Amino acid sequence: MNNSEISEQGKLTIVGTGPGTDQLLAPAAKQALLEADSVIGYKTYVDLIRHILPESCDIQAYGMRQEVERSRAAAALALEGKKVCIVSGGDAGVFSIAGPVLEVISEEDLEKLNLSIIPGITSALSSAALLGAPLIHDFAVISLSDLLTPTELIEKRLSLAAEGDFVVVLYNPASKKRTELIKKCAQIMIEAGRKDTPVGIVRHGFRADQNVTVTTVSEMLNHDIDMNTTVVIGNSRTYRKGRFMVTPRGYAL
């Protein structure tokens, strides 16, 4: 490839920006953002990184539920030769924008694009770090959003996770309109004998207005749970120690 071809080639980078503090933004992610001609993303996540973007950067902040539009816009700009970052909070590969981006790009365009994905710290991990050590044994990560997934499949997965005594991490646990599945989840866990199991609820982990609560399955619905919350339900052996929840691995102590 000669220099003129390099200078004309666009680049699409899918960037996970982590929990929302510069202290947990990977250097690779920061570098990609600093070099971008355009940064595209959901407004909330774009706002969390806006202060590090250069003045020359074309910033495109979208509303909710425009994942497909955002993905097409990012791919089109990169195919025109721009350096484009499409961003997501946490890790773009966990229930997030890396999916629709790869879905909308044709295989032919994919070969033309210089596509790379930079992983980020997803909220299962940031929440677990604030809660102690809940993810030391097998765990299932389940989204309670039924916008694109049948309710029956979500309930089935919750039941199987309970049967397998997995630690369970819930993404999108509830919204103003969606309040039933989190109740159903609590019911499934109680029926599986886990009413006293520790549950961690983390809102805006590692941001200024962070809120961390450790409660139990039977009490969890008495706490605020919304779209900005991650819920971590321990397995049958998870216990509390001080302000933390701990899932033992089985070491002889």
Add this chain to the structure above:
Amino acid sequence: MNNSEISEQGKLTIVGTGPGTDQLLAPAAKQALLEADSVIGYKTYVDLIRHILPESCDIQAYGMRQEVERSRAAAALALEGKKVCIVSGGDAGVFSIAGPVLEVISEEDLEKLNLSIIPGITSALSSAALLGAPLIHDFAVISLSDLLTPTELIEKRLSLAAEGDFVVVLYNPASKKRTELIKKCAQIMIEAGRKDTPVGIVRHGFRADQNVTVTTVSEMLNHDIDMNTTVVIGNSRTYRKGRFMVTPRGYAL
């Protein structure tokens, strides 16, 4: 708290160092390492960060399977007033050292310690970023190490994860001595009708000797799978696109 008390207080920080490249080490993790009097960890992970540690740092590199000893040593030093980092590759909270550390510290000592946990990019995320977008729907993370977990429980969880059509991420998939469970896993997935399901195998992701393969369940055992490998098995809808695997979320395209 007055200054003399501050100067005497130790600090224990549990640090996830990510995949093993400075480009994916969080600034918060780097800062904690730079300020540490002592850094303790499994040799492989200590070696990956040794170049950024100051000369004055007391470095304690341990062999395998000494998690409890490492944890006790770190806690003891911090209680003596040292600034201590105990490190793990990836995220210390996923099947790793955050567990034994919290298990061995008494509740009384825990209150004395200035304990914090810095999350890192675990191999499920770094592997997924290299594989495309496999984790866009519900997934289960399962360790195939039966050193501390009954084989029957691991097999049960694999079967339930297959029944629930979870994407499955395998940690510690095989070692020189442990080769049976990965075979059993392939068999469980084939019996669940997933022989053609894409499988990603990532070794040393984001390091110089990185190796990324996309294959299928029926072919996966023909590839090298060892303790340095992470295996990502798609769900029934996961497909290949170019060099990537994609799990669709269900958007109307």
